[in-house]
Amino acid sequence: xxxxxxxxxxxxxxxxxxxxxxxxxxxxxxxxxxxxxxxxxxxxxxxxxxxxxxxxxxxxxxxxxxxxxxxxxxxxxxxxxxxxxxxxxxxxxxxxxxxxxxxxxxxxxxxxxxxxxxxxxxxxxxxxxxxxxxxxxxxxxxxxxxxxxxxxxxxxxxxxxxxxxxxxxxxxxxxxxxxxxxxxxxxxxxxxxxxxxxxxxxxxxxxxxxxxxxxxxxxxxxxxxxxxxxxxxxxxxxxxxxxxxxxxxxxxxxxxxxxxxxxxxxxxxxxxxxxxxxxxxxxxxxxxxxxxxxxxxxxxxxxxxxxxxxxxxxxxxxxxxxxxxxxxxxxxxxxxxxxxxxxxxxxxxxxxxxxxxxxxxxxxxxxxxxxxxxxxxxx
Amino acid sequence: xxxxxxxxxxxxxxxxxxxxxxxxxxxxxxxxxxxxxxxxxxxxxxxxxxxxxxxxxxxxxxxxxxxxxxxxxxxxxxxxxxxxxxxxxxxxxxxxxxxxxxxxxxxxxxxxxxxxxxxxxxxxxxxxxxxxxxxxxxxxxxxxxxxxxxxxxxxxxxxxxxxxxxxxxxxxxxxxxxxxxxxxxxxxxxxxxxxxxxxxxxxxxxxxxxxxxxxxxxxxxxxxxxxxxxxxxxxxxxxxxxxxxxxxxxxxxxxxxxxxxxxxxxxxxxxxxxxxxxxxxxxxxxxxxxxxxxxxxxxxxxxxxxxxxxxxxxxxxxxxxxxxxxxxxxxxxxxxxxxxxxxxxxxxxxxxxxxxxxxxxxxxxxxxxxxxxxxxxxxxxxxxxxxxxxxxxxxxxxxxxxxxxxxxxxxxxxxxxxxxxxxxxxxxxxxxxxxxxxxxxxxxxxxxxxxxxxxxxxxxxxxxxxxxxxxxxxxxxxxxxxxxxxxxxxxxxxxxxxxxxxxxxxxxxxxxxx
Ligand SMILES: Nc1ncnc2c1ncn2[C@@H]1O[C@H](COP(=O)(O)OP(=O)(O)OP(=O)(O)O)[C@@H](O)[C@H]1O
Ligand SMILES: [Mg+2]
Numbered sequence: 001x002x003x004x005x006x007x008x009x010x011x012x013x014x015x016x017x018x019x020x021x022x023x024x025x026x027x028x029x030x031x032x033x034x035x036x037x038x039x040x041x042x043x044x045x046x047x048x049x050x051x052x053x054x055x056x057x058x059x060x061x062x063x064x065x066x067x068x069x070x071x072x073x074x075x076x077x078x079x080x081x082x083x084x085x086x087x088x089x090x091x092x093x094x095x096x097x098x099x100x101x102x103x104x105x106x107x108x109x110x111x112x113x114x115x116x117x118x119x120x121x122x123x124x125x126x127x128x129x130x131x132x133x134x135x136x137x138x139x140x141x142x143x144x145x146x147x148x149x150x151x152x153x154x155x156x157x158x159x160x161x162x163x164x165x166x167x168x169x170x171x172x173x174x175x176x177x178x179x180x181x182x183x184x185x186x187x188x189x190x191x192x193x194x195x196x197x198x199x200x201x202x203x204x205x206x207x208x209x210x211x212x213x214x215x216x217x218x219x220x221x222x223x224x225x226x227x228x229x230x231x232x233x234x235x236x237x238x239x240x241x242x243x244x245x246x247x248x249x250x251x252x253x254x255x256x257x258x259x260x261x262x263x264x265x266x267x268x269x270x271x272x273x274x275x276x277x278x279x280x281x282x283x284x285x286x287x288x289x290x291x292x293x294x295x296x297x298x299x300x301x302x303x304x305x306x307x308x309x310x311x312x313x314x315x316x317x318x319x320x321x322x323x324x325x326x327x328x329x330x331x332x333x334x335x336x337x338x339x340x341x342x343x344x345x346x347x348x349x350x351x352x353x354x355x356x357x358x359x360x361x362x363x364x365x366x367x368x369x370x371x372x373x374x375x376x377x378x379x
Numbered sequence: 380x381x382x383x384x385x386x387x388x389x390x391x392x393x394x395x396x397x398x399x400x401x402x403x404x405x406x407x408x409x410x411x412x413x414x415x416x417x418x419x420x421x422x423x424x425x426x427x428x429x430x431x432x433x434x435x436x437x438x439x440x441x442x443x444x445x446x447x448x449x450x451x452x453x454x455x456x457x458x459x460x461x462x463x464x465x466x467x468x469x470x471x472x473x474x475x476x477x478x479x480x481x482x483x484x485x486x487x488x489x490x491x492x493x494x495x496x497x498x499x500x501x502x503x504x505x506x507x508x509x510x511x512x513x514x515x516x517x518x519x520x521x522x523x524x525x526x527x528x529x530x531x532x533x534x535x536x537x538x539x540x541x542x543x544x545x546x547x548x549x550x551x552x553x554x555x556x557x558x559x560x561x562x563x564x565x566x567x568x569x570x571x572x573x574x575x576x577x578x579x580x581x582x583x584x585x586x587x588x589x590x591x592x593x594x595x596x597x598x599x600x601x602x603x604x605x606x607x608x609x610x611x612x613x614x615x616x617x618x619x620x621x622x623x624x625x626x627x628x629x630x631x632x633x634x635x636x637x638x639x640x641x642x643x644x645x646x647x648x649x650x651x652x653x654x655x656x657x658x659x660x661x662x663x664x665x666x667x668x669x670x671x672x673x674x675x676x677x678x679x680x681x682x683x684x685x686x687x688x689x690x691x692x693x694x695x696x697x698x699x700x701x702x703x704x705x706x707x708x709x710x711x712x713x714x715x716x717x718x719x720x721x722x723x724x725x726x727x728x729x730x731x732x733x734x735x736x737x738x739x740x741x742x743x744x745x746x747x748x749x750x751x752x753x754x755x756x757x758x759x760x761x762x763x764x765x766x767x768x769x770x771x772x773x774x775x776x777x778x779x780x781x782x783x784x785x786x787x788x789x790x791x792x793x794x795x796x797x798x799x800x801x802x803x804x805x806x807x808x809x810x811x812x813x814x815x816x817x818x819x820x821x822x823x824x825x826x827x828x829x830x831x832x833x834x835x836x837x838x839x840x841x842x843x844x845x846x847x848x849x850x851x852x853x854x855x856x857x858x859x860x861x862x863x864x865x866x867x868x869x870x871x872x873x874x875x876x877x878x879x880x881x882x883x884x885x886x887x888x889x890x891x892x893x
Contacts, residue, residue, distance in 0.1 A: 219745050219753050226741070229730050235689060236719070236727040237741040238710030 014290065014297075014337065018304065021333030028328055029321065039319045039329075046314020047307040053314075055192025058201050059267060060306035063088065063259040065204040067284025068291055068298045069211045070255035074126075074140075076215065076293065077248035078228035079133070083144030084256050085281025086151035087125045089274060091118035091257030092264040093155045096174055096271040099181030100167040107180040114181060115203075115261055122257015123250045125151055130249025134242040140249075148277045156273060176269040183265040198266030207255065208295040214251075215293070224248045259284060283309075290337045301337075308333060386448070387412045387544060387575050388433070388464075393442035395428050400776045402428040403439070404599035410544065415566060415576045417590035417607070419583075419619055421816040422788025423774035425599045426579045427469060430546050433577075434466035435459035446544075465537030466546040469579075469787050469814075470725065471529050473521045480504060480517040483536045507538050511568050527558040534565070545569065546577045549787065551585055552814040555675045555842050563589045581788075581816045583612045595619050620818040628824055631832050633852055636665025639700060639716075639805050639836035640686070646694035647678070647685040655681040657860040658695070663836040665804070668827065670851030670868070671840045674880050678860035679840050680722065683809050686838075687719050688712040700804055713742060718803035720795055722810045722840075728794040731783035735775060736764035738782045739797050771796035772822070787814045792823075799826055806830050809840045824850060844873055858882040 004012060026036035047057050067084050074081035095118035102110055125147055132138035160171050168174050176182075183198040215221040226234040227244040235241055263280055264271060283305055291301035312326045388410040395403040402425045410416050420426050431437040433444065435453040444451055446462050453459050459466075473482050484500045501517055508515050513531045521529060530550060537545060547566075551559045566576055566589055578590060586593055586607060594604040595618045602618055616624040640663040647656035656678045663669045673679055684690035686697050688709040697705045704712050713719070721727035729738050740749050740760045748759040764778040773792045775785050782790060791814055799806065808827060812820040827850060831837050841847050847854055848868045856864045856879035864879040878884075 217755055217757075219750050219755060222737070222744060222755060226730055226733070229732050230726075232726050233728065233730045233741070235709060236687075236721060238708070238713050240708065240710075 017337045017339075018333065021336035024332045024336065025329035028332060029325065032325055034319070034321050034325065039315050039321055042314045042318035043311030044307070045311075046318060047311035050193060051191065052193030052195045053310065055189070055195025055197040057303065057306045057310045058192070059195060059197045060309055061302040062198070062200040062204050062266060063263040063280045064284045064287045064302040064305060065298060066207055066255050066259035066262065067280060068288035068302060069207055070122075070126075070252040070259065071285050071288035072211070072291075072293055072298070073214075073224065073255065074248050074252035075288070076221075076228045077224045077244055078231065079130075079140045079245065079248065079252075081126060081129070081144055081249065081252050081256075082141055082285075083126060083129060083147045083151075083253075083281075084259075084284055085277035085279075086144070086148035087122035087253045087256035088260035088263065088281050088284075089151050089155055089278050090121040090125045091260030092278075093159060093260075093271050094118045094121040094257075095261040096177060096264045097159075097163065097167070099177035099265065100175055101164075103178050103181065105180065110181045111183070111265075114265060115258065118261035118264070119254040119257040122260065123254040126249045126253025126256065127246065130246040133249070134245040148281075152274060152277060159271060160273070172273040174270045174272070177265060181265065182269060183262060184269070196267050198262065200262030200266040203258070203262065207258065208299060211255075211298075212295040220247065256281070256284070286334055286337075290334075304337075305334075385411055387446070389445040390429070390433065391443045391445070393429060393432060393444075394440045395425070395432060395437060396440040397776070401599050403432070403442075406442075406596060406599070406601045408594055408601060409604075410575055410577055411592075412575055413570055413573060414591040415570055415578055415589050417586040417593040418577055418579045418596065419581075419586065419593050419615060420596040421598075421620055421774075422792065422814075422819055423786040424596050424619075424816075426596065427548055427786060429596070430466060430548055430577065430579065433459070434464055434546060436466075460540050460542070463541060463543045464546070465540060465542030465544070467530065467533040467537060467548065467550060469548040469552070471533055473529060473532060475522040476520065478518050478520055479515055479524070479532050479535075482521060482532055483517075483539050487540055504535060504539060507535055511538065511572065512565060526553045527555075527561070530554070530562070531565075543573065544575050544577075546579075548579045549581070549814055550578070551580055551582060552787075556844070557674070559585065581814065581820075583615055583817065586615070597621055616817045619816065624817055624821055628821075628828060628849060630828060634666045634832075634834070636834050636836075638662050638698075639665050640838065641698040642682075642686065642695070643698065644695040645682070645685060645692065645697065647681045647690060648693055649681055654693070655860050656685065659857075659860065659862060660695075661855055661862070661865075663805070663838055665834045665836050666831055667852040668831050668837040668839055668850050670847035670854040671838065671857055672844065672847045672854055672876055672880060673842075673857035675842055677857045677880075679809070679857060681860075682857075683719075683722070683807055683838075683840060686712075687717060687807065713803075716804035718798035718801055718806045720798050720806070720808045720811045722813075724791055724794055724813075729782045729790060732781055734779045735768075735773075735782050735785065735793060736761045736778040739764040739767055739778075739793060742797060742801065767796040767800055768793075770800075772819075788816060788819055791815055792819060795823060795826070799830065804835055806835055806837045807840070808837065810842065811839070812843075812846065844876055847876075848873075856880055 022040070029036045029039055047053050067088055070087065071081055071084055095114040098114045098117050099110065102113065105113070129140050129143040129147060132143050133140045159174065163174070183200045185199045188197055188199065189195060215225065223234065223239050223244050226237070227239060227241055231241055259280060287298060287301045287305050291297035308330045312330050315321045315326045316323055386409045390406065390408040393403050393406045394401060406425070406429055408429070418426050428437065432439045433453065435456040435458050438454065444453060451462060453462065474485065477485070480497065480501060483504055504517055507513070513535055515528060515531050515535065521532070551562060554562060563585065566578070570576060580586060590607050592604055592606050593610065593615065595602045595615065597619060613624070642659060642661050645656050645659045646654060649655040659682065661669065671679065681690060685692050688707055692705050696703060699712065699715050699717060702715055704715055725731060730741070737760065740763065743749055744755065744760070749756055749763070761778055768775060768778055771792050773796060774789050782793070785793065795811060806827065811827070812823050815823060827837055827839065839847065839850055851868050854866050854868055854871065854876070855862055856866070856876060858880060859882060863882050864884045866875065
């Protein structure tokens with residue numbers, strides 16, 4: 001074990017995890033006799049080697065930032081929101097629909113309208129799970145998973161059967177939104193070699209600041225944290241658990257909805273039939289798990305993920321590595337990052353007070369168990 | 380012939396530095412074979428720290444440890460275990476969802492091939508439990524057994540690992556008087572079987588009843604070790620706090636105000652739905668302390684939770700300051716003028732991971748100056764915390780330390796500071812001095828009396844008769860969720876209270892027989 005200060009540990013663990021992931025990925029490629037150097041260099045080349053590549057990487061990261069924020073707000077309150085794909089999808093369809101239906105409105109009305117409506121749609125979907133949890137004790141893991149499918153098929157029904165035909169190209173695809181309803185910024189796309197990067201990245205940066213401010217500086221964030229850390233003590237202190245469940249789920253869903261909005265108005269410009277739950281929902285969750293509760297962490301994690309994703313395409317085309325191997329390598333890297341707590345065992349905090357943490361963890365574990373039982377009892 | 384080892388443990392010049400703060404500052408301690416050594420010291424004096432060093436959870440900054448005459452380096456809990464040292468912590472470390480048996484063998488499983496050898500383990504545990512009089516059901520789940528039983532599990536766990544040096548950190552703080560008597564018996568059994576014990580406790584009475592010698596530490600330094608037979612309470616208390624401690628409280632004459640709390644025919648259920656409070660009525664007026672005596676589990680928890688809005692009231696009324704607050708939200712009740720010192724400080728009183736300052740603000744964070752328009756004012760929160768830390772003598776190096784880093788007694792003081800600082804008309808104090816040293820107890824008691832003298836109503840719920848008798852103006856005895864009698868502290872005895880607590884009302888019975 002290596003002795004380091006707690007601060008250094010927080011920095012070292014993710015870095016070592018990422019390196020370990022790349023090493024394992026290299027071993028996997030060697031086993032199948034592909035050249036890892038060539039593979040990784042073409043990965044970085046395509047993700048970061050050109051203006052277009054960088055633009056696409058940022059484009060890919062944009063919705064993930066929103067969704068990771070959404071996931072973290074609900075987990076701070078102690079809820080496992082697995083409904084991220086559904087909430088994002090609701091935001092996507094809503095924003096596009098409004099953009100098409102109110103095409104004539106000027107940009108300063110239409111764009112805010114789309115964005116707000118999209119985030120409200122996400123909030124509504126998550127809010128249902130929050131409401132079920134608060135008033136009926138329904139396990140949010142189950143309800144959000146079910147909501148993913150409800151949203152998936154409801155969106156299909158809405159856009160294939162309810163949406164006015166004049167807004168669609170065919171049953172599966174809508175028309176694209178006009179310039180006044182789009183997040184694309186011509187000079188920005190041009191700067192990044194005609195990539196699909198959009199103004200959504202600026203909104204994402206603002207969202208990160210809001211997230212930081214919300215959790216660190218506001219009473220709402222304080223209550224969410226308190227309820228998540230110790231629901232008994234927060235009830236004792238007069239915080240309403242029902243209120244906080246619902247607020248945290250609404251906020252969580254609103255951010256996820258925004259993830260869908262930037263995907264729609266920034267990346268695709270339209271909506272098309274989805275056959276499975278949205279990838280960005282699951283990727284956003286991984287980003288959140290890697291980035292932790294910090295805004296900077298989420299930003300860096302979303303970029304890493306996007307480098308892997310965009311670079312993975314490059315590995316296939318430039319280095320000729322089959323899609324399956326690329327997926328395994330990326331999965332290995334993500335796996336190592338996800339189990340970074342195991343990497344954490346390598347480092348021992350210098351001068352740390354083992355008892356305090358030891359007792360605290362034993363305590364929380366105990367409380368958690370008691371808590372779970374009570375939740376089980378309610379349900 | 381082999382030389383008889385007299386000192387089974389010697390700790391010499393132990394220093395433990397937490398980022399510049401010396402929690403242990405040159406402590407010497409010796410434990411003789413077959414004795415019970417008490418460790419006495421104020422909250423935050425460094426007792427738990429010293430024992431964590433001995434059990435391998437903390438590394439000392441400097442100092443030497445000798446076990447059975449040999450110098451050792453206790454670099455981890457496993458080393459301590461192999462040296463025969465076992466510790467039962469201030470806050471238990473059991474997995475709630477596991478059974479007693481599973482908890483005991485956790486980490487020291489014996490296997491038969493690939494499978495766990497439960498049979499041998501069970502036999503060994505039952506043998507130990509019989510040998511030392513530690514009755515326990517090995518198949519019960521931890522979450523289903525009482526605190527006293529959980530403690531036995533912790534002791535068995537330590538014995539199972541073959542310890543012959545046992546460390547108990549405030550074992551009696553969580554026990555009722557009856558269970559304490561039982562516990563002292565267990566310790567005596569252990570010593571009789573050749574074990575040596577270090578006992579941390581703040582209760583001088585227990586030291587008198589069980590220990591052979593007592594080592595007093597103050598502010599991280601060992602002050603003196605004396606034989607218990609040669610010491611009296613006043614001397615011990617003085618050694619411990621460094622100045623004279625007043626055991627007698629001066630009480631002003633009663634000056635009653637208006638009704639503050641009225642509980643009318645209250646019915647409350649416990650978790651499983653059976654009735655726990657069965658038609659209880661009482662009133663507390665401003666300027667008086669009502670003591671609620673009773674054996675643990677006779678409806679005290681449910682009553683307090685119902686009054687404070689944490690539990691649903693099935694029938695009856697709770698009126699505070701003339702306002703009907705039955706089944707109202709917790710915050711509304713708090714705002715109506717209630718301060719609540721909860722019985723379980725780590726479950727209800729604190730959010731251990733958050734800084735002390737935010738814990739101190741946990742009842743007021745939404746008000747100015749601590750926040751404005753929903754934005755927290757960290758500066759104001761910290762300043763206020765520093766003020767209270769000073770005023771209530773909470774021993775900590777910084778208000779930004781997570782609450783979990785405070786010693787047990789200082790966590791309690793922080794809660795009391797928060798609750799008394801709000802100028803509430805009704806103070807509900809549930810076991811307010813649990814785990815506090817005599818100096819701190821004296822201080823808390825005088826604070827509660829000050830509240831009374833300032834015209835506040837105080838509901839004191841305690842399992843300790845001494846505390847109830849000392850502070851209360853009236854005593855209501857609770858038995859099986861109902862009042863079994865009301866007495867005046869100066870016109871009753873421990874015997875009468877004891878009888879009332881078991882539900883025998885001699886006066887009522889006498890009246891009925893007339
Ligand atoms: N990790 C830590 N960092 C900083 N200070 C600490 C840490 N752990 C303990 N302390 C401080 O060390 C001092 C001694 O704590 P300790 O828990 O040993 O006290 P104690 O004698 O057991 O008190 P009590 O009777 O209240 O349990 C306290 O002032 C406490 O705040
Ligand atoms: Mg202690």
